[in-house]
Amino acid sequence: MTVLFVPKERAPGERRVAATPDAVRRLAGDVEVVLEAGAGQQAGTSDDDYVEAGAKIHDGPAPPDGTDVVVRVAPPTLDEVGRLPEGVTLLSLIAPHRNQDSVRALAQRRVTTVAMELVPRISRAQAMDALSSQASIAGYRAVIVAAHEAAKLFPLFMTAAGTIRPANVVVLGAGVAGLQAVATARRLGAVVYVSDIREAAREEVASLGGKFIEVPDAEDLTGEGGYAKEAGDDFLARQRAVLTEHLSSAHAVITTAQIPGRKAPELITAAMVEAMQPGSVVIDLAAADGGNCALTDAGGVVEHQGVRIIPGQHLPSDMAPEASALYARNIAAFLGLLLDDHGALHLDLDDEVVAGALLTHDGEVTHPPTATLLGGDA
CATH class of the missing domain: 3.40.50.720 (NAD(P)-binding Rossmann-like Domain)
Incomplete structure (x- = not known):
């Protein structure tokens, strides 16, 4: 035996x-x-x-x-x-x-x-x-952490004292973790915007109630095994311009973009963080591979001009x-x-x-x- x-x-x-x-x-x-x-x-x-x-x-x-x-x-x-x-x-x-x-x-x-x-x-x-099983948990947990840490209620609140609009959540990457984050944020009542460089992600995002972020002149960058291919500098520049506009009104951002065997792509620059509202949060699930945010520190939380950047590599272990x-x-x-x-x-x-x-x-x-x-x- x-x-x-x-x-x-x-x-x-x-x-x-x-x-x-x-x-x-x-x-x-x-x-x-x-x-x-x-x-x-x-x-x-x-x-x-x-x-x-x-x-x-x-x-x-x-x-x-x-x-x-x-x-x-x-x-x-x-x-x-x-x-x-x-x-x-x-x-x-x-x-x-x-x-x-x-x-x-x-x-x-x-x-x-x-x-x-x-x-x-x-x-x-x-x-x-195993990547998918653990990513699904990470995507769920990322939204729960974001809802706890952000200075904004996620759902629409209608009270005698007035109405509070729902939170805006931006998810970068619509793989297993990203789609679970979309589903969880929607369950909590947030309005969810999603960016992905794979054309196949569009329908999956829509099926969960998310809104797909369009990048001008985008090409389908679906790679081997359904993973995203590495994007060129020109595409990344156009993507960042569009994302900056969405991030400026976001209360929580969940980043999940990773390339197998490579450093994670930098999708959020320091300047993009500075365009975000004080009290908003970034949960970076790619922190172990360098992070999707330029300010991510895998060793702990970073606060920059009122925005908290939280590394998320240990989120599955939290559950x-x-x-x-x-x-x-x-x-x-x-x-x-x-x-x-x-x-x-x-x-x-x-x-x-x-x-x-x-x-x-x-x-x-x-x-x-x-x-x-x-x-x-x-």
Whole structure:
């Protein structure tokens, strides 16, 4: 039987866990699950809950002898890579473009690494799409934080003392996080304007009650896998001019634009922030990759001329129980591709989902863009 180990997450601000008692039950019969003591505590799950589900508890962060698979949430540090047994299989979010030293170390230890953010966005892999499951939570939570922090009521208020107009919310990027933000802001009664460089986003935005922001002479910049392609300087200049007008009347802005494996595009300059109203807020979900706002600081809140810019990379962790439940299901679904009928590990490199998510294997970096980034060939 395959032995799977779940370490406690130690990254600052990370409260999620890669396996829940429900996931342990789903894997029963094929996988023996071992968790580091206290691994689920910050997500609201006790060691007793895991034991009741059929898991074992292990003291210390090093995987026990005989471990075949390690699953985690946050990218491993060099120290954490050093604790992995050579040849083990790792399933985790990695952010390889930001953690190049860890990727090199994983290859050197001959770890077979499945990077959960590299799971192809195809229909067969939807249950394994960790980026989407966590982005949906981030989009929801971003609006809740914005509603709490902004100096404006979101819904229309009609009272005997007079009427208060609803808040204006601007969402940049209509991917999974952006569309969830649109839906949540609309539920709270806000008027929502959305900017995206993909033509397909227009109908999705309209279906949720959002208003699409038009950019003059825009071209469709839909890229591979439905992601947005990187826009040119001319388009960005025209987009910023249009956005500045919308931002000047916005009470909350949610930014979600990201390019896989690249620095996040800068969509909001300092001058655009200065055009916003005092008391308004920017929630930047792309903060970990440099941010969509020029003033974003991933380390904390920035206040600039009365506007608060709040980094949002930890928002899924703020809802750790729900975020962990979805992520654990993503992990369990992917494990289904790695186990044969007898519960033994079997890496099928002909499977497009497995091959697409594979980052390191047999001592090599197997993901071509990451290999190129590291100065080699996959």
